[in-house]
Amino acid sequence: MASAELRQIRRRIRSVQSTMKITRAMELIATSRIAKAQLRVAEAKPYTAKMTDVIRNIAAAGGLSHPLLESRDMRTPGVMVVTSDRGLAGGYNSNVMRLAERVLNDHRAAGFRPRLFVIGAKAQSYFSYRGYEIEEAFLGVTDTPTYGDARAIANVLLDDYEQEKMDTVEVYTTRFVSALTQTPVLWPLLPIEPPEASAETEIAGYTFEPGPEEILGRLLPRYLEGTIFGILLEASASEHAARRRAMKAATENAEELTRALTREANAARQAEITTEISEIVGGAEALSGG
Amino acid sequence: MGKPFNVDVVTPEAVIWQGEADFVAARTTEGEIGILADHEPTMGALSAGAVVVNATDGSTITVGVNGGFLQVFHNQVTLLTDRAELTEGGKEEALRLAEQLGSEEDNGGAE
Numbered sequence: 001m002a003s004a005e006l007r008q009i010r011r012r013i014r015s016v017q018s019t020m021k022i023t024r025a026m027e028l029i030a031t032s033r034i035a036k037a038q039l040r041v042a043e044a045k046p047y048t049a050k051m052t053d054v055i056r057n058i059a060a061a062g063g064l065s066h067p068l069l070e071s072r073d074m075r076t077p078g079v080m081v082v083t084s085d086r087g088l089a090g091g092y093n094s095n096v097m098r099l100a101e102r103v104l105n106d107h108r109a110a111g112f113r114p115r116l117f118v119i120g121a122k123a124q125s126y127f128s129y130r131g132y133e134i135e136e137a138f139l140g141v142t143d144t145p146t147y148g149d150a151r152a153i154a155n156v157l158l159d160d161y162e163q164e165k166m167d168t169v170e171v172y173t174t175r176f177v178s179a180l181t182q183t184p185v186l187w188p189l190l191p192i193e194p195p196e197a198s199a200e201t202e203i204a205g206y207t208f209e210p211g212p213e214e215i216l217g218r219l220l221p222r223y224l225e226g227t228i229f230g231i232l233l234e235a236s237a238s239e240h241a242a243r244r245r246a247m248k249a250a251t252e253n254a255e256e257l258t259r260a261l262t263r264e265a266n267a268a269r270q271a272e273i274t275t276e277i278s279e280i281v282g283g284a285e286a287l288s289g290g
Numbered sequence: 291m292g293k294p295f296n297v298d299v300v301t302p303e304a305v306i307w308q309g310e311a312d313f314v315a316a317r318t319t320e321g322e323i324g325i326l327a328d329h330e331p332t333m334g335a336l337s338a339g340a341v342v343v344n345a346t347d348g349s350t351i352t353v354g355v356n357g358g359f360l361q362v363f364h365n366q367v368t369l370l371t372d373r374a375e376l377t378e379g380g381k382e383e384a385l386r387l388a389e390q391l392g393s394e395e396d397n398g399g400a401e
Contacts, residue, residue: 043304050300050370054361057333147302147372206363209320209334218335219359222372229302 006268013261020254023247026088030244034179037237041176044233048226054219056195058212065213067162068220071191076115077107078157078166080189081127082173082231083120084142084239090246092174092239093122096184100172103186104132115166117157119232135160142239145232147225153232154225161190173231174238180245182238187231192220293327294346295365299353301374307351313344314367316360325362332362340385341369352377354387 081100083093100123107114115135118124124137136156141149160166169190174182208215292312299307314325318334325332336358343351358371375387 040303044302046298046305047300047302047370050298050361050368051359054333054359054370057361150302151372206331206333209318209323209332212333214319215333215335215359218357222359222370225372226302 003272006265006272009261009265009268013258013265016254016257016261020251020258023250023254027244027247027251030240030247033240034237034244037233037240038176041230041233041237044226044230048223048230051219051223051226052195055216055223057206058208058216058219059194066216066220068158068190068192068224069194072164072167074112074167076166077112078115078117078160078169078190079104079107080117080119080153080157080169080171081123082142082171082235083118083123083126084235085121085139086143087122088246089239089243090249092182092242092246093120093126096172096174097123097126099184099186101127101130103170103172115160117153119153119235141232142236145229145236147229150229150232151225154221154228157190157228158221158224171228171231173235174242176234176237176241179241182242189224189227192223295327295329295367297343297345297367297369299341299343299369299371299374299376301371306374307343307353307376310346311343311367312346314341316341316369318360323360325367327365329362329365329367331364332360334360336360336369336371338389354385354390 079100081097083096087093104114104116116127116132117136117138118127118134119138120142121137121139124134124139128134138149138153141153157169161169168188171187171189173185173187175185176182294310294312297307297309297311297314298305312327316323316325316334317337317339319337320334323332323334336355338356339354341353341355343353345351353369354375354377355369355371356373358369358374361368361370375390377387
């Protein structure tokens with residue numbers, strides 16, 4: 001019967017519209033959070049920039065030797081993947097995980113046994129489902145990263161690195177290029193790449209209190225924490241931006257679907273009325289004819 | 291009033307104080323250090339404690355820091371610290387805050 005079809009279409013319209021309410025709400029939430037996340041990225045920049053400055057100055061003073069700066073023979077590579085805890089963010093998670101998985105496979109093909117660290121529940125389930133061994137998973141971090149989170153992660157990585165359980169650490173994360181573009185990237189974390197000394201610093205002739213070596217020893221772990229904090233903040237901004245875009249697309253799709261379904265419903269209603277009229281006319285004719 | 295110079299107090303979360311000052315007192319791992327304008331280029335590791343900044347507007351800013359670094363270069367003083375707390379309660383209050391920052395760290399500041 002035609003009215004059953006009409007009822008079904010109306011039910012679908014209602015369901016699409018209630019989904020649309022959710023996606024629109026998520027879009028709005030993500031939009032409001034991008035700005036805040038972006039601000040935090042900007043606010044964290046001076047700290048790491050100044051730290052780089054200090055390292056540069058120590059380099060100019062002649063001594064940059066520290067275990068964290070020296071590259072060793074690679075026996076075990078370390079890989080860290082930064083994803084979100086929740087989905088509904090378009091290609092955000094899958095892009096960076098695919099990049100990391102390719103590298104993990106390359107490492108394995110070369111005969112290494114990479115140590116895998118993951119940030120975010122998405123990477124945890126992705127890699128454990130595919131049979132990768134995860135050393136440690138950090139969850140509940142990426143939504144709004146704190147400096148304490150960065151420090152906890154840095155400590156775990158530093159411990160393993162210092163005990164020579166791994167000889168490099170590469171981070172796979174997402175860079176926030178703009179609100180429209182976020183690109184998955186490889187970020188070499190350890191050993192720390194010493195920044196180049198600039199001409200300005202060499203002239204300065206600093207006094208060090210305590211000596212440059214000792215300052216460097218205190219500074220490098222902080223520098224690592226600061227770098228990880230920056231990575232987390234940028235990943236978080238990217239996550240919100242990716243979610244906003246995905247939810248905007250979903251809302252638009254829902255709108256379009258509602259329009260198409262409404263048209264279908266109207267056609268079904270018309271058909272129903274036409275059938276009804278022809279039935280009545282047919283019935284009346286049969287009566288008068290009889 | 292001495293010649294003024296710039297002071298920045300920078301943490302990973304934000305630049306928490308920025309302004310002109312004519313005197314800064316801090317404690318490095320080697321001992322107390324006082325900075326006036328035209329101080330020689332210096333780099334120091336701070337120990338946990340209070341840093342006192344005499345701003346040119348007459349106010350005194352005390353920063354409780356939990357370690358960190360100090361850089362003096364051409365009348366630009368930069369304090370880099372992962373945790374700092376500004377206070378107007380004077381040095382005692384700052385020391386108390388610094389201690390508090392330190393102890394927060396010991397019991398799960400890293401969560």
